[in-house]
Amino acid sequence: MNQNRFSFSLLGKDSSGARRGRFQTPHGSVETPIFMPVGTAAAMKAMTMVQLKETGAQIMLSNTYHLQNQPGADLVEKLGGLHKFMGWDGPVLTDSGGFQVFSLPGKTVDDDGVTFRYQKGGEPFRLTPEESVRIQNQLGADIIMAFDECVEFPTTHEYAKNSLKRTLSWAARCKKAHTREDQALFGISQGALFEDLRKESVQALVDIDFPGYALGGLSVGEGIDNMKRVLDFTTPWLPEDKPRYVMGIGLPEDIFVAVERGVDMMDCIIPTKYARSATLFTNVGKLRISNREFRNDKFPVDTNCQCYTCRTFSRAYLNHLFAGNEILGSILTSIHNVHFYLDLMRRIRESIEENRFASFRDDFMTLYNRRDKRQKGRRKPKKKG
Amino acid sequence: MNQNRFSFSLLGKDSSGARRGRFQTPHGSVETPIFMPVGTAAAMKAMTMVQLKETGAQIMLSNTYHLQNQPGADLVEKLGGLHKFMGWDGPVLTDSGGFQVFSLPGKTVDDDGVTFRYQKGGEPFRLTPEESVRIQNQLGADIIMAFDECVEFPTTHEYAKNSLKRTLSWAARCKKAHTREDQALFGISQGALFEDLRKESVQALVDIDFPGYALGGLSVGEGIDNMKRVLDFTTPWLPEDKPRYVMGIGLPEDIFVAVERGVDMMDCIIPTKYARSATLFTNVGKLRISNREFRNDKFPVDTNCQCYTCRTFSRAYLNHLFAGNEILGSILTSIHNVHFYLDLMRRIRESIEENRFASFRDDFMTLYNRRDKRQKGRRKPKKKG
Numbered sequence: 145m146n147q148n149r150f151s152f153s154l155l156g157k158d159s160s161g162a163r164r165g166r167f168q169t170p171h172g173s174v175e176t177p178i179f180m181p182v183g184t185a186a187a188m189k190a191m192t193m194v195q196l197k198e199t200g201a202q203i204m205l206s207n208t209y210h211l212q213n214q215p216g217a218d219l220v221e222k223l224g225g226l227h228k229f230m231g232w233d234g235p236v237l238t239d240s241g242g243f244q245v246f247s248l249p250g251k252t253v254d255d256d257g258v259t260f261r262y263q264k265g266g267e268p269f270r271l272t273p274e275e276s277v278r279i280q281n282q283l284g285a286d287i288i289m290a291f292d293e294c295v296e297f298p299t300t301h302e303y304a305k306n307s308l309k310r311t312l313s314w315a316a317r318c319k320k321a322h323t324r325e326d327q328a329l330f331g332i333s334q335g336a337l338f339e340d341l342r343k344e345s346v347q348a349l350v351d352i353d354f355p356g357y358a359l360g361g362l363s364v365g366e367g368i369d370n371m372k373r374v375l376d377f378t379t380p381w382l383p384e385d386k387p388r389y390v391m392g393i394g395l396p397e398d399i400f401v402a403v404e405r406g407v408d409m410m411d412c413i414i415p416t417k418y419a420r421s422a423t424l425f426t427n428v429g430k431l432r433i434s435n436r437e438f439r440n441d442k443f444p445v446d447t448n449c450q451c452y453t454c455r456t457f458s459r460a461y462l463n464h465l466f467a468g469n470e471i472l473g474s475i476l477t478s479i480h481n482v483h484f485y486l487d488l489m490r491r492i493r494e495s496i497e498e499n500r501f502a503s504f505r506d507d508f509m510t511l512y513n514r515r516d517k518r519q520k521g522r523r524k525p526k527k528k529g
Numbered sequence: 530m531n532q533n534r535f536s537f538s539l540l541g542k543d544s545s546g547a548r549r550g551r552f553q554t555p556h557g558s559v560e561t562p563i564f565m566p567v568g569t570a571a572a573m574k575a576m577t578m579v580q581l582k583e584t585g586a587q588i589m590l591s592n593t594y595h596l597q598n599q600p601g602a603d604l605v606e607k608l609g610g611l612h613k614f615m616g617w618d619g620p621v622l623t624d625s626g627g628f629q630v631f632s633l634p635g636k637t638v639d640d641d642g643v644t645f646r647y648q649k650g651g652e653p654f655r656l657t658p659e660e661s662v663r664i665q666n667q668l669g670a671d672i673i674m675a676f677d678e679c680v681e682f683p684t685t686h687e688y689a690k691n692s693l694k695r696t697l698s699w700a701a702r703c704k705k706a707h708t709r710e711d712q713a714l715f716g717i718s719q720g721a722l723f724e725d726l727r728k729e730s731v732q733a734l735v736d737i738d739f740p741g742y743a744l745g746g747l748s749v750g751e752g753i754d755n756m757k758r759v760l761d762f763t764t765p766w767l768p769e770d771k772p773r774y775v776m777g778i779g780l781p782e783d784i785f786v787a788v789e790r791g792v793d794m795m796d797c798i799i800p801t802k803y804a805r806s807a808t809l810f811t812n813v814g815k816l817r818i819s820n821r822e823f824r825n826d827k828f829p830v831d832t833n834c835q836c837y838t839c840r841t842f843s844r845a846y847l848n849h850l851f852a853g854n855e856i857l858g859s860i861l862t863s864i865h866n867v868h869f870y871l872d873l874m875r876r877i878r879e880s881i882e883e884n885r886f887a888s889f890r891d892d893f894m895t896l897y898n899r900r901d902k903r904q905k906g907r908r909k910p911k912k913k914g
Contacts, residue, residue: 186849190856192580194837215824215849223827223843231841439600442608452579456616458608464571464600471575471856 150328150355152387158501162403164493167356167387169235169286170326171227172202176387176408177492179399179485180205180237181415185214186230189416190474191482193232199451199483200490203235203286205411208279209244212269213262217282225284237411238285240276240318242292242332243360243391253293255310273317281324289358290318292332297364304336312348319352330356330389337370339377346381356387356409363392363412368401375405382406396425396488396512400505403492415481420474422466425484427508429515433459433477434466451483452476535713535740537772543886547788549878552741552772554620554671555711556612557587561772561793562877564784564870565590565622566800570599571615574801575859576867578617584836584864585871588620588671590796593664594629597654598647602667610669622796623670625661625703627677627717628745628776638678640695658702666709674743675703677717682749689721697733704737715741715774722755724762731766741772741794748777748797753786760790767791781810781873781897785890788877800866805859807851810869812893814900818844818862819851836868837861 149170156164165176181188181196182205188196196204206226211217220229226236245251251260257272276291292311295304311334322329331349335341349357359378362371375390382388389409390402399410415425422434426446431438433445441459453462453476465473488508495504534555541549550561566573566581567590573581581589591611596602605614611621630636636645642657661676677696680689696719707714716739720726734742744763747756760775767773774794775787784795800810807819811831816823818830826844838847838861850858873893880889 185853185855186846187853187855187857190860192837192857192860193841195577210853214852215845219825219845222825223845229843229846231846440604440607452577456578458614460600460604460608461571461614461616467599468570468572468595470570470572471859472572472577474856475575475577475860 149326152356152385154384156497158496158499160404160502161406162492162496162501163406163408164496165387165408167408169203169328171233171235171286174202174235174409175493177399177403177489177496178202178409179489180409180411181482181485182206182411182413183230183232184413185210186220186226188478188482190420190471190478191416193230195452195475195479196232196482197234199479200486201234201482202486203237204232205237205239206230206283206285207241207244208238208276208283209241211238211283212241212279213264213267217279221282221284227284235287236285237287238280238283238289239391240280240289240291240332241271242276242289243294245271246294246296253310255313257291273314274321277318277321277329281322281327284324285327287328287330287356288322289330290315290332290354292334292360294364295334295336295361297336297361297366299336301336301338301341304334304338304341308334308341308345312345315349315354316352319354328355330354330358330387332358332360332391333378334361336361337366337374342374342378343381346378350381350383354386356389357382358389358391359407360391362390363394363398368398371398372401372405375402375407379406396485397509399488399492400509403496404501404505415485416478419477419481422462422473422477424462424477425481426515427511429512431515433462435463438463445480446484449480449484449487451480451487453480453483534711537741537770539769541882543881543884545789545887546791547877547881547886548791548793549881550772550793552793554588554713556618556620556671559587559620559794560878562784562788562874562881563587563794564874565794565796566867566870567591567796567798568615568617569798570595571605571611573863573867575805575856575863576801578615580837580860580864581617581867582619584868585875586619586867587871588622589617590622590624591615591668591670592626592629593623593661593668594626596623596668597626597664598649598652602664606667606669612669620672621670622672623665623668623674624776625665625674625676625717626656627661627674628679630656631679631681638695640698642676658699659706662703662706662714666707666712669709670712672713672715672741673707674715675700675717675739677719677745679749680719680721680746682721682746682751684721686721686723686726689719689723689726693720693726693730697730700734700739701737704739713740715739715743715772717743717745717776718763719746721746722751722759727759727763728766731763735766735768739771741774742767743774743776744792745776747775748779748783753783756783757786757790760787760792764791781870782894784873784877785894788881789886789890800870801863804862804866807847807858807862809847809862810866811900812896814897816900818847820848823848830865831869834865834869834872836865836872838865838868 273291280288331354333345438459444454658676665673716734718730823844829839
C-alpha cells in the first residue's frame with residue numbers, strides 16, 4: 145500500500161472510548177466515525193449520486209457479488225472503473241462477495257474457494273480469494289475487502305474454528321494477490337461469538353498487516369447484547385492507528401454501541417430499504433409515513449431536519465405519494481433517511497470532539513425511543529384489573 | 530381575469546406560421562412554444578421538482594381527476610395549494626378532469642354533468658362544470674381548464690354536434706363559476722374532425738372570451754394527418770393575441786406539426802412514460818436502452834445532450850440499471866427525456882426567432898428518422914430475388 149495515498153489519523157478519543165479520526169483515500173478523505181450508504185449494484189436504489197452527495201455522504205459501498213454477475217467487472221473496468229461508471233467521485237468501498245456467497249443455498253466450499261450459482265441467472269461461478277481480489281482490482285474501489293467466510297448464527301465452536309482457519313489463510317492469499325497501490329485492502333475478523341477465536345483472528349490479521357480491519361460475522365441475528373460482547377473483547381486487540389469497520393450495521397442504537405466501542409466505519413442497507421417501505425427515521429423515533437395518521441399532517445417528517453424532503457414537503461404529501469405508489473415517494477424518503485443517518489454521524493463526531501459522546505447518546509436515545517414507547521402503549525392497552 | 534397577472538405577448542412569427550410568444554403568470558413567465566411535462570398526481574413520476582427545474586421546465590401540468598380522488602382538493606387547499614404541496618414554485622396548469630372521466634367505462638352523462646366511479650377506490654363521484662372549476666380553484670394552478678366532453682375517435686357528426694352543444698354550455702358555466710383572479714381559465718374547443726363543428730366551437734368560445742384557447746379531442750387515435758387537417762382549419766379562427774394549447778401531444782413529429790400551425794403550448798406523458806420503459810429520445814431517433822446492443826456502449830445516450838444523465842453516464846450504465854430493475858434507471862432516463870423535449874422546444878423557439886423554423890424542422894426530422902429507418906431495414910431484410 146502506498147502510504148501517500150492512504151493514511152488514518154486518530155484525531156482524538158472521547159472518555160467513553162469513542163474515536164474521532166480521518167481516513168485519507170485517493171478520492172478524498174473520510175471523517176470518522178462514518179456511516180457508508182450502500183449502492184449494491186453501483187447505484188443507490190432511488191437516488192442519484194448528486195442527491196447522495198447532498199445528504200452529506202462521504203463514502204459509499206458497492207457489492208462485488210452483484211457487480212460480477214451484472215454487468216461484470218470486465219465491463220466496469222473497460223468503462224473506466226466503478227467511480228466513473230456510476231458517476232461518484234468520492235471514496236468507494238467494495239465488499240468481497242464473501243457475505244453474499246455464504247448466504248446462498250447449494251454452495252460448495254473447499255479450502256481453495258467456493259463454487260455457487262448466481263440466484264439471478266443461475267450461472268455457476270467460482271470465487272476464490274485471488275478471484276475476489278482480482279475482481280475488486282478491476283472494479284477499482286478505494287477500499288476493498290478480503291474474501292472471508294461469514295459464519296451463520298448460531299454456530300458451534302468447532303465449525304467456527306475450522307472456518308476461521310480457512311478465512312485466515314484466505315486473508316493472506318488476498319494480500320498476496322492484491323496488486324493496486326491505489327486501493328487499500330482491509331482484513332476481516334471472524335470467529336463468531338467466541339472470544340478465543342476472535343482473539344486468534346485479530347492477532348493473525350495484524351501479523352499479516354492490513355491498512356484497516358473489519359469485524360465480520362456480526363449483524364447476522366446475534367442480537368445487540370452479543371454484538372456488544374464481541375465488540376467489548378475484540379476491539380482492544382486492534383491497533384489504535386488503523387481504522388475499524390463493523391460490517392452490516394445497523395439501526396441508530398447499533399451505531400451508538402459500535403462507536404462507543406471504538407468503531408470508525410459502518411454500513412447498512414437499512415436507511416434506503418426502510419425508506420422504500422415508507423419507514424422514516426426521525427429524532428423522535430421511526431414513523432411509517434404511509435399510515436393514515438399522516439394523511440392530513442402539514443408538518444415535515446422531522447422539524448429539525450435540513451434535508452430537501454424536510455425543507456420542502458409535508459408528511460401529508462409523502463403519505464399521498466405512497467398512497468399513489470409514486471416512485472417519487474421512495475426518492476424523497478431515501479433522501480431523508482440517508483441524510484438522517486449522515487447527520488447523526490456528524491453529531492456523533494461533534495460530541496466526541498467535545499468529549500460528551502455518552503450524554504449525547506443518552507439524550508438522543510431518550511428522545512428517539514419516546515415515540516416507539518408511545519406507539520407500543522397505544523397498540524397494547526393495559527388489561528383492566 | 531386580472532390583466533396584470535396574466536398577459537400573452539406575441540413576440541414574432543416565422544414565415545411558416547410558427548409563433549414565438551410569452552405568457553405571463555403569477556408564478557413566472559413561460560416562453561412559447563412550450564412543452565409542459567406532466568406530473569399527474571402532483572408529482573413527476575421519477576423526478577424531484579429540483580431535477581425537473583434543471584431540465585429547463587418552465588411550467589408543469591397536474592390532473593384534477595387524480596388529485597380529487599387522492600389526496601382530495603380540500604386537503605391540497607388546506608396545505609397551501611398545489612405549488613406548495615408539491616414543492617414547485619413555477620407555473621402550473623391543471624386539466625379539468627374531462628378527458629379522464631370520459632375515458633371511463635360505466636359513466637352516466639347528462640346535460641348537467643357526469644357521474645362516474647373512480648377506477649381506484651370505486652367511490653361514486655359527480656363532476657359538473659361548476660364542480661371542476663371549484664376543485665381547480667382549490668388546487669390553485671395558474672392555468673385551469675374548462676370542463677368538456679372529450680369525444681372518442683371515431684365518432685359521428687351527430688354525436689359530435691350534440692356533445693359540442695353540451696361542451697359549449699359547460700364552457701360558459703365554467704367561466705361563470707370561476708372565482709380566482711390569480712388563475713387563468715382556458716376554454717377547450719371540441720368538434721372531433723368536423724370543420725363546421727370546430728368553427729362553431731371556436732367562435733362560441735371566442736364569444737365567451739377566455740384568456741387562452743385549447744384544442745381538445747386530438748391525440749385520441751386520429752393519426753397525424755387528421756390532426757394536421759384539424760389544426761389547418763381551426764387555428765386561423767383563433768385570436769392571434771391569445772395562447773393556443775393542443776392537449777395531449779405528443780411525439781417530436783407531432784410537436785413540429787402543431788408549432789408550424791401556430792400552436793403555443795403542448796403537454797404529454799410520453800417523455801416520462803417512455804423513459805420508465807427504457808425508451809430514450811435522441812437527435813438520431815429513439816433508442817431502447819435495455820436492448821443488448823447497448824450493454825457495452827461507452828457513449829452517452831446522446832452525445833449532443835447536456836442533461837445530467839448524458840454528462841455523467843454511459844449507455845452501458847443505463848443498460849445495467851434496467852437489467853437490474855434499479856429505480857435509478859427510471860430517474861436518469863426521465864431526466865434525459867424531459868430535458869430532450871425542453872431542449873427541442875428551446876431550439877424551436879430559436880429557429881422561429883431566426884425565421885428558419887421549416888429548415889430546422891427538416892434537418893431535425895432527417896437526422897431523427899435515420900436510426901428508425903436503419904432499424905426497420907435491419908429487422909426486415911429484403912427478400913432475395
